[in-house]
Amino acid sequence: MYNDILLATDGTVASEDATAHAIGLADLHDAMLHALYIVDSDVYSAYSGDEYVDEREGPEHGLEEAGEEALSAVTGRATGHDVEVIETLRHGQPHEEIVDYADEADVDLIVLGTRRHPEEYRSLLGSVTDRVVRLADKPVVVVKTRVE
Template sequence: MFENVLLATGGEAASDRATDHAIELAAHHDATLHVLYVVDSDVYDAYSGDEYVDGREGPEHGLEEVGEEAIAAVSERAADRGVDVEGHIEHGQPPETIVEFAREAGVDLVVLGTRRRPDEYRSLLGSVTDRVLRLAEMPVTVVKTPVEP
């Protein structure tokens, strides 16, 4: 049923359960698992450029490094299940970039993680997951991470 599954990850704890779910789906359907990390252009465009981050110039490089580590961690977990992984780092605004990538890659299913945030946070900053759900034409599975006490 699924040939290409996309896991969009930020490498944070909210992605852990989504990662497990995406790997299991890809293994069950013998699908390729695409792992996408989006370097948020709003973050590095707002940077003044006056300092160095992680030994390199600008936050863009530090964010790419976080993405590489996140993709490597998913790839390692997927290898244990015999799942083929293709890692991708894209630049842009996360919701739009995720949907555009999924469309262009011919993805059958997008898997995203989410966790409960205060209403004030969501009203001010929104949610990548909420926006992807509104923009995507393809099926999207949202895997919730329980709130830690």
């Protein structure tokens, strides 16, 4: 049923259960897993470049390193299930890049994680997951993460 599954990850706790779910589906269907991390261009363009992100030099570089670590973590988890992973790091608007990648790679399913945010957060910033669900032409599975 699924030959190519896209996991969009941000490396946070909200992506952990989605990663497990995507790996399980890829294993079950003997599918290729596409792991995608988006360096949000709005985040690094809002800074002068002198700041540090998680003790890394410069916001863009720091976000790229965080993305590489997140992608590597997905591949590491998938190895135990004999699931092949294509790692991709892109720059741009996360929701747009996820939908574009899904179309370009002709994936059969998009898997995203989400966690509960305060209502003020959602009304101010919105949600990448909400936007992908609305814009994607592909089926989307949203895996909720319980944060204790």
